[in-house]
Amino acid sequence: MKKETRISNAVIRRLPRYRRYLRELQKKGIKKISSNEFSILIGYTASQIRQDLNNFGGFGQQGYGYNVDDLYNEISAILGLDKKYRMVIAGAGNLGRAIANYTSYYKSGFLVEGIFETNTELIGEKIHDVEVMDYEGMVEFIEKKHIDIGIICTGKNSAQEVADKMCFAGVRGIWNFAPLDLEVPGHVALEQVHLSDSLHALAYHMNKKE
């Protein structure tokens, strides 16, 4: 079903959004949707939607539209969301806690197995049933538990060192919230969340509106 051609990053970025809207349709019991209806809902043009979804072999049928369940499942599979991911968080401050809450709330395939911290006052605490452990034990924990993803919620200064340790220990992906661009080995996927970039884009759009 999947065409394994190179799919542009821009399309990949849009897939989670398609998936979220399809989930909302599922919840309302809607079984099929045309690209025009989908366009009104999601805010992309119908032609953009057809083009995006054609990347994956094209799910739509002329005059019928898209089967909501099928499309949801296919996009989930393309994104790899039919699998489970074991994760650790470095940093048990507000951001680390917020991320732990967030992923726990979703009860999806992304499971936080441990939170690591250097602040001894926080070690031993539980955040949503997940224990805060001594940062010294992180590498061993990642190796033993076959952790897939390392989430970095530390300050800027320690983030690269934490990432190095996580990669050394064998994670396949880094989700970085520290405000710098990390360097990771080529076989490790990296997703950087720069909150300030988002705030700066907001400022731009506010000024444009005037």
Place this chain on the structure above:
Amino acid sequence: MKKETRISNAVIRRLPRYRRYLRELQKKGIKKISSNEFSILIGYTASQIRQDLNNFGGFGQQGYGYNVDDLYNEISAILGLDKKYRMVIAGAGNLGRAIANYTSYYKSGFLVEGIFETNTELIGEKIHDVEVMDYEGMVEFIEKKHIDIGIICTGKNSAQEVADKMCFAGVRGIWNFAPLDLEVPGHVALEQVHLSDSLHALAYHMNKKE
């Protein structure tokens, strides 16, 4: 200096990144940089860089490159970062606290003036010198203090109502962390941070690496 033509969203999204790297160069005392050197640093092609920066009238000079300070200042001005923004946060949970810490850390022009909460146990607390106040008073506070940006760190279910109140009270921008796509009036700028979209993109790239 600024060409006020339509600049694509993709270019806008890259500007904060250019700015971050220019800031790093400034810190190292570097005064000028060629598009080729910039390309190695930032990871875009030199031609992409030239194209992006040409959108704003072109700062580079053939054979000289870009003046780091000028380019930094111009990009800051384009993004509107030479202005001050007064902000309020709705929700004093871990995420609200993390955002308050984050913006306070940066000491940029984005100032959190108040945090609003319905949980009476949190009201009266101070987070980085910012008071947590009763959510009931948010509209009046926004009006009186001429708040520019409302930051939504509430749960999904109350987020649209909170956004409606913020827009009614007169904010010009909404920075939304609640996991749904909000609707706001046309004159209000909206920036949605979907953390799950970022995590899903990471999952995709991890699976691609295999």
